[in-house]
Amino acid sequence: MFQQEKEGGPMRHGGSVLAPDEVLAVHYAREFYGRRQESVRLWVVRRADIHDLTDPDLLAPPMDRSFKKPGGYVMRDKLAAAREAAGQEKPKARAK
Amino acid sequence: MTDPLSLDPVLPPRERSRLPFNEDLPHDERHGHFVAHVQAGGKIEATDWMPDEYRTAVLRFVEMHANSELMGVLPEREWIMRAPTLRRKLALTSKVQDEVGHAQLLYRVAEDLGKPREAMINDLLDGKTKFHNVFHYPTRTWADIGVIAWLVDAAAIVAQQALRESSYAPYARTMRKICWEESVHIMHGRDVVVTMVTGTDGQRAMIQEALDRWWGPLMQMHGPRSDRAKDRDIFWRIKAKTSEELRQEFLSIYVPRVRELGLSLPDPELRHDEAEDVWRYTEPDWDELRTVVTNHGPKSQERLDFRRTNWDATRWVRDTILDPRTDG
Numbered sequence: 001m002f003q004q005e006k007e008g009g010p011m012r013h014g015g016s017v018l019a020p021d022e023v024l025a026v027h028y029a030r031e032f033y034g035r036r037q038e039s040v041r042l043w044v045v046r047r048a049d050i051h052d053l054t055d056p057d058l059l060a061p062p063m064d065r066s067f068k069k070p071g072g073y074v075m076r077d078k079l080a081a082a083r084e085a086a087g088q089e090k091p092k093a094r095a096k
Numbered sequence: 097m098t099d100p101l102s103l104d105p106v107l108p109p110r111e112r113s114r115l116p117f118n119e120d121l122p123h124d125e126r127h128g129h130f131v132a133h134v135q136a137g138g139k140i141e142a143t144d145w146m147p148d149e150y151r152t153a154v155l156r157f158v159e160m161h162a163n164s165e166l167m168g169v170l171p172e173r174e175w176i177m178r179a180p181t182l183r184r185k186l187a188l189t190s191k192v193q194d195e196v197g198h199a200q201l202l203y204r205v206a207e208d209l210g211k212p213r214e215a216m217i218n219d220l221l222d223g224k225t226k227f228h229n230v231f232h233y234p235t236r237t238w239a240d241i242g243v244i245a246w247l248v249d250a251a252a253i254v255a256q257q258a259l260r261e262s263s264y265a266p267y268a269r270t271m272r273k274i275c276w277e278e279s280v281h282i283m284h285g286r287d288v289v290v291t292m293v294t295g296t297d298g299q300r301a302m303i304q305e306a307l308d309r310w311w312g313p314l315m316q317m318h319g320p321r322s323d324r325a326k327d328r329d330i331f332w333r334i335k336a337k338t339s340e341e342l343r344q345e346f347l348s349i350y351v352p353r354v355r356e357l358g359l360s361l362p363d364p365e366l367r368h369d370e371a372e373d374v375w376r377y378t379e380p381d382w383d384e385l386r387t388v389v390t391n392h393g394p395k396s397q398e399r400l401d402f403r404r405t406n407w408d409a410t411r412w413v414r415d416t417i418l419d420p421r422t423d424g
Contacts, residue, residue, distance in 0.1 A: 057182035067187035073283035078290045079356075085294060086358025094348060 001029045004041035011043055022046075110188070118145050120344050134333045139154050139265040143244045154264045155209040155311040157334055158312045162202035163220050163227040169195045170399045172244065180238060191245065194277050205266045213282045221393045221404050228252075232393025239292060241300075241304035246283025247310065248352060251317050253278045254346045255337075263333035286353075293357045307354070308362045315363075315377065316385040347375040 002011040014033050018023035022044070029044045053059065066072030083090060116129040117140075127147050133140075140146060146154075169192045176192065179185035203213050210295050219225040230248050235241060292299040319339040329335045337345075351368075354361060355356040365378040387393070391400065 011194055041188070062183050062186055065186075065190075067284065068190050068280060070280055070283060072187075073287050073288055075283070075290055078287075078294060082290050082294050082357045086356070088356045088358055091352030091356055 001033060002043040002045070003033050003039040005039060007040055011041070014039075016046070016047070113144065115144065134263040137261075137333070138263070139268070140263055141265050145400075150330070150334075153328060153332055154267065154334055155206055155211055156265055157329060158202055158209070158264075159211070159219075160208040160226055160228075160276045162199050162206055162216065163225055165195050165199035165202060166220070167227040167399055167403070170402060171231060171233070171242060171395070174235055175238060175241050178238065179241075184288065186313055188241065191281050191284060193349045194281065198274050198277070201270050205270055208266065215397050217407060220409060221400060223400065226389050228317060229385055229388045229393070230317055231312075231399070232388045232391075232396045233310075233313055235399055236309070237302050237306060238288075239302040240277070242285055242288030242292060242303065243310050245281055246289050247285070247307075247314055247354075248317070249256070249278055249285060250340075250350055251283045251314055251346050253282065254349070255318065255335075255342050257368060258337040258342065258356060259335055278313075290357065293359065299374070304359055307359055310364050312381065312384070313388075315343070315380040316382070318346070319385070319396075320380075320382050344375055348376070 001014050001016055003014040004011050013018050017025055017028040017032060025044045026042075029042050033039055034042055062072070115133060116131065117126040119126075121129075126145060130140075130145070130147055130150070140150075172188060172195075173192050176188050179188055203216060206216060207213055216225070219360045220227070230244070230251075235244070253275060253332055256271050256278065259271045260268055260275060262271065289303055290409060293352075321340045324330060324338050327338060330338065347366075348368075349360065351366070363378050365376060367376055368374075369376050388396070391397065
């Protein structure tokens with residue numbers, strides 16, 4: 001569900017509704033997102049009809065050259081996920 | 097690009113340090129002073145007097161290192177056009193550029209010891225000088241790229257960290273710069289491995305398969321055990337640690353990090369002997385090492401051929417730039 005606050009403004013994602021068909025979806029959207037005259041327009045879109053793009057190569061190509069710096073390789077969460085999947089503990093810090 | 101620290105201008109003899117071996121004394125006395133100096137932790141610069149054995153030993157050491165950096169880019173270079181994402185492609189390209197830069201830094205250090213760069217390249221291409229075993233093997237999948245950038249670079253950095261206090265100061269300074277740059281390469285490699293290990297079953301299996309293939313060459317990489325008392329490179333303080341010390345250090349740091357990911361290593365004997373505080377392992381195949389480093393490895397000739405073709409194809413550039421008739 002997307003709403004437009006004022007004439008000429010952008011459509012903003014406001015939330016979602018669960019409904020058995022499109023007609024009821026529009027009614028529900030009005031109840032939740034239009035009851036207090038807070039929107040001048042609503043779009044109700046089936047989730048499956050939304051095309052999602054998150055590829056970092058396209059949206060955030062590393063032209064900051066972060067791949068050349070230590071800061072470009074923060075692995076803490078990935079390592080924790082790998083350890084958990086493997087049922088392993090973090091290796092102890094070495095004595096020297 | 098600013099010159100790295102190791103490229104100090106070569107000093108004329110009158111500006112040499114006033115160390116005793118630089119004085120005009122009989123050879124044996126100079127030799128004695130020199131040995132005492134390096135064994136006490138003293139450093140040597142390019143313009144200092146050096147015994148021939150020292151000069152030759154440093155040159156051989158640095159030359160093999162330079163050769164390895166130059167040849168070492170070729171396995172990874174094969175995957176630049178096949179990298180799975182733009183970020184990985186850029187990181188891999190950057191790594192390859194860094195390694196060629198390291199080769200150039202090291203040939204520069206070696207040249208000041210008296211061997212022209214052209215001679216070093218020709219000896220490499222003629223098979224007269226060597227490069228490290230790991231760069232003679234094929235890369236079969238993208239997983240190889242992760243394993244190489246992580247563990248091969250790690251094994252190299254264990255050796256290189258120990259060289260940062262080499263008695264030959266120009267080499268030691270270069271090693272400090274190289275070690276910093278290699279540390280980012282290792283992060284890149286580890287990131288590739290961890291990403292695949294937490295990916296699909298197929299990606300995980302690919303990493304395990306690559307690890308199974310690369311473990312043998314990795315265990316051979318630091319070389320056979322040598323007797324510390326007889327090791328001339330240690331005598332001259334060119335290097336500080338023996339092959340076995342480096343291998344043990346590598347195993348101590350990296351075996352836990354590999355196992356942490358739930359990966360296995362293909363050596364059933366590999367374990368840490370808690371009582372003796374030493375890693376036990378199946379004896380590496382030293383015959384394989386010998387065969388490979390004498391340029392009979394699976395990819396040795398193909399990669400040397402690539403370099404030969406490249407050297408010939410770029411001759412016109414060198415001839416033009418180095419032509420004494422042009423103004424430079």
